[in-house]
Amino acid sequence: MLSPARERSGPSATPRFPSHPARTRLIDRRRGTALQCVDATGGPRVPKVLLVTGGSGFIGGHVLATALAAGWGVINADRAQAAPISGVDFRELDITDEAAAGALISDARPDAVIHCAAIGDIDEAERDPYFTWRVNVNGTANVARAAAQTRAHLVFLSTSTIFDGKRGNCIEEDPPNPLNVYGHTKVAAEYAIRVLHPAATIARISMAYGYPRTGGASFLTRVEQALRSGKPTNQPGDEFRTPIDVLTCADALVELAGTHTQGTIHLGPRERISRYDFALKVARRLGVDERLVQDRRAQTLPGRAPRPKDVSFDTTRAHHMLRTKLLDTDRGLARVMGG
Numbered sequence: 288m289l290s291p292a293r294e295r296s297g298p299s300a301t302p303r304f305p306s307h308p309a310r311t312r313l314i315d316r317r318r319g320t321a322l323q324c325v326d327a328t329g330g331p332r333v334p335k336v337l338l339v340t341g342g343s344g345f346i347g348g349h350v351l352a353t354a355l356a357a358g359w360g361v362i363n364a365d366r367a368q369a370a371p372i373s374g375v376d377f378r379e380l381d382i383t384d385e386a387a388a389g390a391l392i393s394d395a396r397p398d399a400v401i402h403c404a405a406i407g408d409i410d411e412a413e414r415d416p417y418f419t420w421r422v423n424v425n426g427t428a429n430v431a432r433a434a435a436q437t438r439a440h441l442v443f444l445s446t447s448t449i450f451d452g453k454r455g456n457c458i459e460e461d462p463p464n465p466l467n468v469y470g471h472t473k474v475a476a477e478y479a480i481r482v483l484h485p486a487a488t489i490a491r492i493s494m495a496y497g498y499p500r501t502g503g504a505s506f507l508t509r510v511e512q513a514l515r516s517g518k519p520t521n522q523p524g525d526e527f528r529t530p531i532d533v534l535t536c537a538d539a540l541v542e543l544a545g546t547h548t549q550g551t552i553h554l555g556p557r558e559r560i561s562r563y564d565f566a567l568k569v570a571r572r573l574g575v576d577e578r579l580v581q582d583r584r585a586q587t588l589p590g591r592a593p594r595p596k597d598v599s600f601d602t603t604r605a606h607h608m609l610r611t612k613l614l615d616t617d618r619g620l621a622r623v624m625g626g
């Protein structure tokens with residue numbers, strides 16, 4: 288059961304200490320001055336520090352921007368940085384390097400870590416299971432251990448792909464039964480989190496949509512590019528998801544980082560929609576010919592790793608726990624696409 292970690296006696300319940308030297312260094316580098324944050328009452332204030340792994344990716348990039356706007360001191364720890372965000376401190380990190388992950392996190396001493404770094408491409412994962420295991424499982428274990436050792440709260444991004452898709456409307460306690468390599472590695476990563484950082488939040492996402500901010504691939508971009516250029520897009524009408532727009536997703540993740548909630552939570556609106564119907568909504572919003580969206584069932588798409596059919600979420604817990612308003616697809620598309 289998701290519960291506020293503050294009520295527990297675990298590491299995340301530990302108060303934060305404003306005179307933290309690593310935090311001072313972060314702010315020094317970022318602003319080029321000594322620690323000079325002043326709150327509304329005029330008193331000195333030290334911002335909380337958030338370290339985001341995979342901040343150069345699709346979701347991570349939005350998490351960086353959202354956290355920065357919310358007043359966090361923000362570090363992006365990723366293999367590379369394509370599109371820097373002003374005010375975000377970049378640190379190069381390969382999470383499969385246990386010593387490097389430990390050293391970076393212990394040096395930065397963040398209050399919270401949002402762990403986005405992963406091999407998230409399901410077909411790529413299927414082609415290279417060993418590499419995917421190293422990043423998604425060993426890398427996650429490295430991040431979890433380092434976060435626990437520095438008493439940082441941890442939010443880990445997991446996926447609906449851990450389920451077999453036979454039932455849909457999945458609740459957090461449903462047993463995992465993945466159909467592909469990616470799903471297996473995320474189940475193993477969840478176990479690593481529970482063992483190495485029991486106070487962490489495991490935030491599962493069914494499908495995030497929006498436009499990349501710092502990098503990463505986006506389903507919406509691919510669909511939009513095809514439709515705008517008059518090409519058909521094949522979307523399985525038998526794959527049901529609970530999509531969340533990436534801006535709302537970032538809001539929810541940053542909220543979870545700040546509230547130190549413990550346990551597993553499904554993020555998304557109260558909605559179940561097929562990929563085909565989702566793409567139709569995009570076509571309508573763009574004002575293009577809806578016939579370009581074609582319902583091609585999963586088994587007829589060549590070179591595609593197996594996908595679960597219905598991994599829509601029951602998101603009751605998220606709706607009860609979060610202040611963030613979880614937007615349905617129409618409002619989410621309006622938020623990310625404008626209008």
Ligand SMILES: NC(=O)c1ccc[n+]([C@@H]2O[C@H](COP(=O)([O-])OP(=O)(O)OC[C@H]3O[C@@H](n4cnc5c(N)ncnc54)[C@H](OP(=O)(O)O)[C@@H]3O)[C@@H](O)[C@H]2O)c1
Binds near residue numbers: 494
């Ligand atoms: N997008 C979705 O719809 C969705 C749905 C469910 C769950 N998730 C989960 O959400 C998280 C973020 O997804 P995303 O879509 O933002 O993925 P993404 O765009 O692929 O971003 C992942 C980031 O992690 C980096 N990374 C990969 N291996 C690394 C390593 N060894 N060390 C350090 N950084 C590394 C990637 O860098 P490179 O580009 O250099 O590889 C990339 O910048 C993942 O855990 C994913 O499983 C996403």
